[in-house]
Amino acid sequence: MSDSIDYGNKMHRAMRGLIAEVLTEVGERGLPGEHHFFVTFDTQNPDVEMADWLFDRYPEEMTIVIQHWFDGLVVGEDGFQITLNFGDSPEPLSIPFSAIRTFVDPSVEFGLRFETQDDQDEGDPEIVEIAELDLDTLEAEVPDVKSEPEKDDEPPQKEAEVVSLDSFRKP
Template sequence: MSRTIDYGNLMHRAMRSLIQDVLTDVQANGLPGDHHFFITFDTQHPEVDIAPWLSDRYPGEMTVVMQHWYDGLRVTDEGFAVTLNFGDNPEPLYIPYDAIKTFVDPSVEFGLRFETQDDEDDEDELLDEVEDEITVEEVEEEPRKDAEVVSLDSFRK
């Protein structure tokens, strides 16, 4: 079997490293200016640690916002822990980088989206379904006309 370069995996590692670097800076210096994050993650990931009521309420994925109030941000090589406020109820969360689906900073229109093989398979299935539904109708084309050459002399006085 020949060896191949797994660009998808390499990109995901680089993107997760970027998130780690950003969060490490925020841990040390706080959020600068208008920066804030929308982080969507898989609540069913085995290493995610959230309150049972949150996983019941968000059984597939959840988006959290780090903006005005957050506490106890701890960044590691595998993920990050933070306490966020849910309706005046502070809740600690642990989110491994592998569980992150999107990371967006709308203040600068920056975003990362992690696609899994399942996402690609879903997109392929959807494309197949759409292609199956498309019917091609024959349309008679109008015959092409040859270009007309107009002499500019007819417009001169």
């Protein structure tokens, strides 16, 4: 038995449980209202599964936007799977919760950041103040979304958006 309670890891599990619960609801019912998510994850995590060409383009971290078009959102105990459209190419991703660095829902000014230390021990998770993340600049950096002409009975599909949050991190 340890001499101390590991609050940091307990907080990580609780916050990742919150993310799992939210994604499960979205997988079952879709995104309500104006909700959308920026999810930044560590592509070096051994349990991340993604196309080689995406890994080549994002060898350290990647930010996905879950908003207009996504498919196959399935949440498991250790992570989630989702298919996003990258330039008219649907690509499946498998992202373990342990790989998530930030989870932000700018529509309600909610965000979580999971800090890690150089020795790979996780630091304390923090609830991010949206003001810290200058969302106007972030959204301005998101590439223009191209929509495909669709049949009248289908909603327009938009490309997945990949953005870098590095410039918004605390030093």
